Each structure stands twice: as structure tokens, then as C-alpha cells.
Amino acid sequence: MHAPRPGPAGGDSSAAIALREVTKQFATEGPQPYTALRDLDIEVAPGEFCAVVGPTGCGKSTTLTLVAGLEQPSAGSVRVHGEEVSGITPGVGFMFQTDAILPWKTVLDNVSAGPRFRGVAKRTVLSEARDWIRRVGLAGFEDRYPHQLSGGMRKRVALAQNLINEPRILLMDEPFGALDVQTRAKMSDELLSLWELTRPAVVFVTHDLEEAIALADTVIVLTAGPAATVKARFAIDLPRPRVVQEVRFDRQFVDLYQQIWEALRTEVDRAYAQTTRLSEEAGA
Structure with missing residues (x-):
């Protein structure tokens, strides 16, 4: 069995990325701010490939912008290689959902x-x-x-x-989401082979659970928003090097998928119910 890992146990100075009790709020037109993240604890070791999954609107992209220094936390701390993030973080690469090439x-x-x-x-x-x-x-x-x-x-x-x-850290926000299935698989293999060359710490945001398991050392599941936080952390102990299209047929991969989906499904259902309720209220 592959049990969820417990939350981070400390040791910020040795971590590539450490978010501790991070809350992020955004101003709204109403009297109350919107809380995207609450008490978020994530730690990524140097050279670790970490994938983050969760339903739409759970703050996955916001987590990346906090690490990059594009946003500041409303509470808690964000550290990169032991240093508090107070502005644009040096030594960090960022691949966005859309092309950022000129x-x-x-x-x-x-x-x-x-x-x-x-x-x-x-x-x-x-x-x-x-x-x-x-x-x-x-x-x-x-x-x-x-x-x-x-x-x-x-x-x-x-x-x-x-x-x-x-970069010592590479942040990736659904970088292959717009690609067709075959190209996406080829790009995933390309990413793994290039990552092996320099082994930066990677935080890879995706909605695709199969993609997360095939690429990562660790998969983190976030709860549904608002006020999203870490629900579970799973070790992906599949051997490397990996071929993305082949590893999906491994029995161990299927076992991991079932366990992580059990954690993720509840949050997807919650997010869908919230969206449906808000739509009905707006139409009333």
C-alpha cells in the first residue's frame, strides 16, 4: 500500500521550497476578502519533482506565484533555499499555461x-x-x-x-494542457530527460492525475477552494528513468492512481457542488 505522506516536518534551511502556514487573500468588491489558500504547508527538497493536483479554483497557480515572488502571502512564510521570499525570486524558472516566448x-x-x-x-x-x-x-x-x-x-x-x-527551481503551470494527447506525452518524456540533466526542484501544476503520477516523485492533493489547503501527500516510488506512455501500464502506477483519486475525488465533487450552487443562486 502507498499511504499518504505526513505533512512537512520542518527543516526549512535544507528545503528548496518551504511554505509554512501560508494564507493568501485577495480583495473583492464586497466587505470580505476572498481566501484562496489557508494554512498551506508544502515542502519540496532540492532535486525533487513535485506535482500539485486539485479541483479548479483551489489555488494551485496562486501557490506558484507565491514561490516566484509574484504575490506575497497574507500570512505565513514562503522560503526558497532558506531565504524568505520578499520579491521576485532569483534562480527560478516559470513556464506558464500560455506561451511566454516573444x-x-x-x-x-x-x-x-x-x-x-x-x-x-x-x-x-x-x-x-x-x-x-x-x-x-x-x-x-x-x-x-x-x-x-x-x-x-x-x-x-x-x-x-x-x-x-x-534554474535551481522550475515552476510549471499546466504547461502542456493545450497540446494534443500524443504531443503531450512526448513533451512529458522530453521534460523528464532534460530535468535529469540538472535536477532542479520542480513544482508542476496539473489537472491530469495520470500526468502527475507519471512525472513526479511526490503528488500533493489540495482541497477544494476557497481556503484550500493540503489534503494529502503521496510518495511516487516508481523507478526512474520513466517512459510516460509505458509507466501508465505498471500495476504499481494503477494502484497509486486509485489511492490518489480517492483523495482527489471528494474535493472535485465539493468544487462541482459549490459551482452548481453558485450558478443556481445567480440565476434565482
Whole structure:
């Protein structure tokens, strides 16, 4: 049996990411703020691949923005490598749901943009950028513009654009959600092979439970919002390296899926009931 892991036991100084009793509220038009997260405790070790799942509106994306320093917690603490997050967090890469590559720049210019902004010599940057473009399977496309690429190819550019900066932490907000099933599986395999090269700590947000289990070392289940928090944490002790399409047929994978879905299903049902009730109230 694969029992849920207990919550974090401390040790912020050795953690890549540590959120402690984090509450995040947003102002509303009414007198009361909206509480997206409440008393959230998450810890991610250096080199750990952590997937976060939960129903729509449970604060998964908000959790990423707190780690990145794009938002500040209303209460609690967010630490990255032992340092309190008080602004944009250095050493963090962020892949969004939609492409964040620049449409007026070529593949080579997009991938080299980060190091060039930091002042790395142009010759060195271009050599490294070409190497990363090769690693993501886009050799020969250096001079193409984003509109000349498929959706999967643009995601490869975004991966190279992040990994060339050698981030110690990589935040990924449903990065493959818009891709077709086959391309999504190929991108997942690509991500795992590239992650193995430098082993940053990864927080990967997804609605796809199969994707979460196939990729991660740990799967965290959040409760339904508002005031979402951690419900359960599961160790994914499937052997690496993994091939995403093949590992899904492993008996151990099926066992893990059943256990995690039992934890997740209740929260999905709660979120659906809340949405239905609000719709009925709005229509009354």
C-alpha cells in the first residue's frame, strides 16, 4: 500500500521550497476578502519533482506565484533555499499555461534572451543557446519565428528558454494542457530527460492525475477552494528513468492512481457542488 505522506516536518534551511502556514487573500468588491489558500504547508527538497493536483479554483497557480515572488502571502512564510521570499525570486524558472516566448524574436533569440539580459558574452550565449535548442530537438529551427512553429515546438522553445538559465527551481503551470494527447506525452518524456540533466526542484501544476503520477516523485492533493489547503501527500516510488506512455501500464502506477483519486475525488465533487450552487443562486 502507498499511504499518504505526513505533512512537512520542518527543516526549512535544507528545503528548496518551504511554505509554512501560508494564507493568501485577495480583495473583492464586497466587505470580505476572498481566501484562496489557508494554512498551506508544502515542502519540496532540492532535486525533487513535485506535482500539485486539485479541483479548479483551489489555488494551485496562486501557490506558484507565491514561490516566484509574484504575490506575497497574507500570512505565513514562503522560503526558497532558506531565504524568505520578499520579491521576485532569483534562480527560478516559470513556464506558464500560455506561451511566454516573444513573437518578434527567432527561436535562437528567445532562448538566448535570459543569459544576454544578465550580461553573459554574446558568443558564449549563442553557443549555449544552440546547444539547448539541439537538446530539445529543434536543431535547424534557430531562425524560425514562433508563428512558424507548432504548439509542441513552442513548448520546446519555452523549455530551452528556462533551462538555459540553469534554474535551481522550475515552476510549471499546466504547461502542456493545450497540446494534443500524443504531443503531450512526448513533451512529458522530453521534460523528464532534460530535468535529469540538472535536477532542479520542480513544482508542476496539473489537472491530469495520470500526468502527475507519471512525472513526479511526490503528488500533493489540495482541497477544494476557497481556503484550500493540503489534503494529502503521496510518495511516487516508481523507478526512474520513466517512459510516460509505458509507466501508465505498471500495476504499481494503477494502484497509486486509485489511492490518489480517492483523495482527489471528494474535493472535485465539493468544487462541482459549490459551482452548481453558485450558478443556481445567480440565476434565482
